[in-house]
Every structure is written in structure tokens, then in C-alpha cells.
Amino acid sequence: MCGLISCQAIKSDKAQSKAAPLVSQIYTADPSAHVFDNKLYIYPSHDVDSGIASDSDGVHFAMRDYHVISLDSVDQPATLHPKALDVDDVAWASRQMWAPDAAEKDGLYYLYFPAKDKNDIFRIGVAVADNPTGPFKAQPHPIAGTYSIDPAVYNDNGEYYLYVGGIWGGQLQHWHYGKFQSQAKYPADNEPALMPKVAKLADNMLSLAEPLKDLILLDQNGKAITQGDNDKRFFEAAWMHKYQGRYYFSWSTGDTHKIVYAIGDSPYGPFVFQGTVLEPVVGWTNHHSIAEFKGKWYLFFHDSAASNGATHLRSVKMLELTYDSEGKIIPINAYK
Numbered sequence: 001m002c003g004l005i006s007c008q009a010i011k012s013d014k015a016q017s018k019a020a021p022l023v024s025q026i027y028t029a030d031p032s033a034h035v036f037d038n039k040l041y042i043y044p045s046h047d048v049d050s051g052i053a054s055d056s057d058g059v060h061f062a063m064r065d066y067h068v069i070s071l072d073s074v075d076q077p078a079t080l081h082p083k084a085l086d087v088d089d090v091a092w093a094s095r096q097m098w099a100p101d102a103a104e105k106d107g108l109y110y111l112y113f114p115a116k117d118k119n120d121i122f123r124i125g126v127a128v129a130d131n132p133t134g135p136f137k138a139q140p141h142p143i144a145g146t147y148s149i150d151p152a153v154y155n156d157n158g159e160y161y162l163y164v165g166g167i168w169g170g171q172l173q174h175w176h177y178g179k180f181q182s183q184a185k186y187p188a189d190n191e192p193a194l195m196p197k198v199a200k201l202a203d204n205m206l207s208l209a210e211p212l213k214d215l216i217l218l219d220q221n222g223k224a225i226t227q228g229d230n231d232k233r234f235f236e237a238a239w240m241h242k243y244q245g246r247y248y249f250s251w252s253t254g255d256t257h258k259i260v261y262a263i264g265d266s267p268y269g270p271f272v273f274q275g276t277v278l279e280p281v282v283g284w285t286n287h288h289s290i291a292e293f294k295g296k297w298y299l300f301f302h303d304s305a306a307s308n309g310a311t312h313l314r315s316v317k318m319l320e321l322t323y324d325s326e327g328k329i330i331p332i333n334a335y336k
């Protein structure tokens with residue numbers, strides 16, 4: 001099995017990318033894509049070289065702010081917008097502004113982001129703007145009842161669902177019965193894996209309407225995916241989209257470096273495993289989103305090809321995503 005320091009999924013010198021970075025002024029990662037008013041907006045992390053040595057908790061991902069990327073059409077260059085939010089403007093946050101997402105409701109835009117609080121515990125915050133690119137104004141406290149990382153917000157006809165979670169550095173293994181335990185606890189390899197969490201957002205988009213609960217991911221035999229099934233079990237990078245009336249939940253397998261997906265009939269699941277969306281990319285992390293724009297579907301992802309494989313210096317890219325006649329995603333290899 002690969003470790004965070006010792007293994008990269010694909011070496012940069014073997015990778016001929018099919019896609020170019022959307023922007024090259026800064027390093028960007030963890031793209032969450034949405035279409036607002038017929039324009040594509042991507043909410044990424046902003047990778048920086050902090051000089052912090054890497055560890056398996058990802059302390060070298062020391063991001064401090066967010067910038068939004070937008071595209072009027074896929075044939076035109078992307079626009080990188082000015083800073084949308086800085087950690088110094090978030091009263092409760094201390095460090096590590098990781099993968100964000102955004103949602104629109106009634107003309108306001110909500111940026112959801114994970115950051116470590118003053119006790120070094122990851123929480124999910126929310127910041128509000130009157131336009132999609134910000135600047136966003138952060139709420140004074142994290143969203144009550146939230147924890148871990150990688151928020152993804154899915155708008156299902158005006159009902160908004162928040163998905164969160166990540167193991168290892170994402171701290172999900174420290175949460176039991178809604179309480180943070182300093183001792184990490186993982187299920188045994190043959191037990192159900194730690195599952196991502198879901199809750200509906202309240203009407204004000206600033207709080208949860210209900211406590212976070214497990215989003216159940218099943219294998220093709222209807223059994224919960226087990227902790228030892230590293231090729232399938234949830235690691236981080238939750239995303240939800242709907243295709244032809246069915247809900248597609250996708251995620252990163254972490255130490256096996258894939259983006260995989262499962263299909264369900266409700267935003268709450270359960271979801272049945274289907275297969276791979278994206279093969280491993282250059283760098284350790286794999287993180288994505290999926291959105292429809294002007295009649296075509298696209299996969300948004302990142303890799304470290306432009307930084308010669310530096311895991312914490314990634315670039316956001318996009319490729320068209322297609323389905324077969326039964327709605328199965330045709331797996332993407334970003335290099336072949």
C-alpha cells in the first residue's frame with residue numbers, strides 16, 4: 001500500500017496530460033464546479049508552498065485563501081478572480097483552508113469550506129456573497145454540528161444537502177457519536193468502512209436542518225463496503241450529481257488514488273458501487289467534481305504534473321465525461 005510520502009500514483013515524467021491547467025498564475029486543487037446563470041464557476045483550493053514537511057495528516061496542505069475560476073465557454077480561457085476569502089478573515093479558523101464548495105439560493109452565494117479551528121479540529125464554515133466570485137463574508141462560527149473536511153453541497157430542486165468527510169488528515173476517524181475523541185478509531189478491515197456524512201441544510205443555508213448521519217455505500221452484493229477494501233472505501237472528496245433521474249455519489253479512494261462512484265435513488269442513499277470515474281493522476285491526491293455545462297458533462301480534477309509531481313502543488317483541469325446507454329460513467333484516464 002502507498003503511504004502519503006513514499007508513493008505517487010503516477011510519476012510526472014510518465015504523464016502526457018490530455019488536459020492543460022485551467023489557470024497557471026497560481027496552483028489550484030479540489031475543484032467544485034457549478035453553473036450559475038449559464039456560466040461555469042469553479043471553487044478550488046489555492047495550493048501554496050509553505051515549506052512545511054509532509055506527513056500522513058497532510059500538514060503540508062497549508063492553504064490560506066480561496067480564488068474562484070470562471071468560464072463563459074469551454075473554448076475560451078478561464079478567468080482567475082481576485083481573492084474571495086482569506087483565513088485571516090475567518091474568526092474561528094486557524095489554518096488549512098482545504099477543499100471548498102459553493103451553492104446559490106435566492107441570489108446569494110454561499111461558500112462552504114473546511115478549516116482547522118483554534119483547537120486544530122476541522123470544522124465546516126460558510127461565507128456569503130452577493131455574487132458568485134465573492135468576496136465572501138464568513139460567519140463568525142463554524143456551522144454547528146459539522147466536522148471533518150471536503151464539504152459538497154447538492155441542490156436537489158431547492159432542497160440543499162451537505163456531504164462531508166475524510167479519513168486520515170480529514171479526522172473522520174476521531175468522530176464517534178457526534179463527539180471528537182483524541183484517540184483515532186478505525187473499524188477492522190472486515191467491518192463496514194467509515195462512511196461519509198450527509199445532512200440537509202436549513203432554509204437559511206447557514207446551519208444544518210438535522211444532525212449529520214452516515215451515507216451508506218454498498219458493494220455490488222448489497223453489503224456495506226468494508227474498511228479493508230481500499231479500492232472502494234470512502235477516503236475523501238465527496239461529490240453528488242444527478243443523471244437521468246438517478247443520484248451519483250462519487251469520492252476519492254485516497255491511498256489507491258482513484259475517483260469511484262455509486263448510484264442511489266435518494267440524496268440520502270444508500271448507494272451501490274459502480275466503478276471508476278478517474279484513474280490515478282500525477283500526485284498523491286485525487287479530487288474531482290462533475291457538472292453539466294451547455295449540454296455536455298465534464299469532470300473537473302487536479303494533478304501535480306505542472307509542479308513535476310509536488311503533491312501539494314496541484315493544477316485544476318477539466319475533461320469531457322460520457323456515459324454509456326445504461327448510465328454507467330465511461331472511466332477517464334487523464335493521460336491516455
Ligand code: FUB
Binds near residue numbers: 150
Ligand atoms: O487539498 C487538501 C486536501 O487534499 C483535500 O481536502 C482533499 O480532498 C485532498 O485533495
